[in-house]
Amino acid sequence: MACTGCEIIPVPVYAGTLVLAPNLPHTRKKMVRMLASEGFDYQHLEGDNLGIALEDRGEALMACLSAVMSPTEQEACRSVVVRDPRDFALAQLSQIRPLRALISLADSAWLLELMRQERILVHYQPIMSVSDATVPVAYECLARGRSETGELIPPGKLFGAAREADLLHHLDRLTRVAAIEQAGQHGLRTPLFINFNPTSIYDPAYCLATTINAAHRSSLPSSNFVFEVVESDAIQSPDHLLGILSVYREAGFPVALDDLGAGYGSLNLLSRLRPDYVKLDMELIRNVDSDRYKANLVQGIIRAVKDNGGKVIAEGIETEAEWHWVRDSGIDLVQGYYFARPAAPPPMMERLPAHHRA
Structure with missing residues (x-):
């Protein structure tokens, strides 16, 4: 229901x-x-x-x-x-x-009308394997709004307005479903990382039903939909988050923890959640090649994630030096502007530079 x-x-x-x-x-x-x-x-x-x-x-x-x-x-x-x-x-x-x-x-009359008309455009950012960063093995789904005249509304404005007006649960559900449906329209067959804000989900058994039904209507297996916790540092009830992840996992979906390292909260959650994927916060990756403290911290996180059976994704890679360090660090997957920006239609493998091969 x-x-x-x-x-x-x-x-x-x-x-x-x-x-x-x-x-x-x-x-x-x-x-x-x-x-x-x-x-x-x-x-x-x-x-x-x-x-x-x-x-x-x-x-x-x-x-x-x-x-x-x-x-x-x-x-x-x-x-x-x-x-x-x-x-x-x-x-x-x-x-x-x-x-x-x-x-x-x-x-927020503009936001209410946008949601009623479902004017959501999803951009897709490639996620690549470290062993061959020329071929997307997954995509992260990133929602934008569209104004009545077609201009893009950035996610900060979109979700900020929804949070202020107590509409986050409406917008979060709408963007999750849009990510699934628009991926089908683009013919994507690779796994999709779909963001969700746990504070927008009151009772997962009910609030997630529409999202789960949309995934089941697609032609992709459940394992292709990875639900990614965002703003994990703001979580006040880890037990509530565990309940949400249990509903996703019982339906056959992997889960990911975003922005690990952005604050104490997300690091503290790692041992309890044991996610299938962990994304390192981009601030940890920034200049990691020249910052020994960051490098040691990242190596420690990589060991902790892998000891719990998870895979590590480095996001926010912007320079060749960062890419070279990450490539040799034991990290599994990468994404960032160095490889491709989020776009719709999704950037495909033939558009990515060949020199990103490991």
Whole structure:
């Protein structure tokens, strides 16, 4: 059963009453002054809460609240839209969220429309074997958005807006499915590394159903889909991540840990997760050929990964000197701008320079 909460794109609600619960008296005073000066219809509710009639001024209200409150105040202020604050029901508890999420949702009309129209373009970056770096043996799938006029929207803006508006679980699911479906359109038969953010997955048994079904609809074996944990250093619950990886593995998919070495968290996860693949953070690879400390650290990580039965991927290789060091280090797979940039259609083997052969 798929997760309808991930599949149904939300719509900002500007009908009824917005109930706000500011956590500090001075924040409440600022809000009241703004509401009075801007002519909003508001009322004082029990418990120092405020009720504001939305009518046709919902977008204007969000803009004014954003202007008068700091991001910290917006995050601390609870909010919910109700038909009548006197008839608040327990069923509406699940709809309470930080005011900052409502403001970000109002600012993200472009993102909501992009997701509704599924304007996602996936670029594919080749991953090569160290023994022959002229032939892609896999691809990493990297999502971009497309504006209404066709311009690319970089992932930082795309996922940053989704995170601010509490839409990350919607966008993450959409990009995972797009990576699988567009790879089929390109005729790719090699393994695909598909990123996922574990904080976007609430209950893996439900939230991953659409992704797993998309993979099963393809003509590729499950072993060709490698699901790659991103932003692992921000993980607060390793047990939750282990639950996600268990669902993927039970469905026959290998898993990868991205950006190992970016922080203590990812290094600490290695022994618990025991991923099939580990990607070294590009900052570890940068100038590794001339930095003895980095070189020793990378060698230690390589040994740890291989002792746990995993393969090591060096990403972010940009220079010939980095490539030569990595080639002789015991690392299994490589990717980076030195070989090929992410692109759509995917860069194929005949386009890669022959001098990358080991």
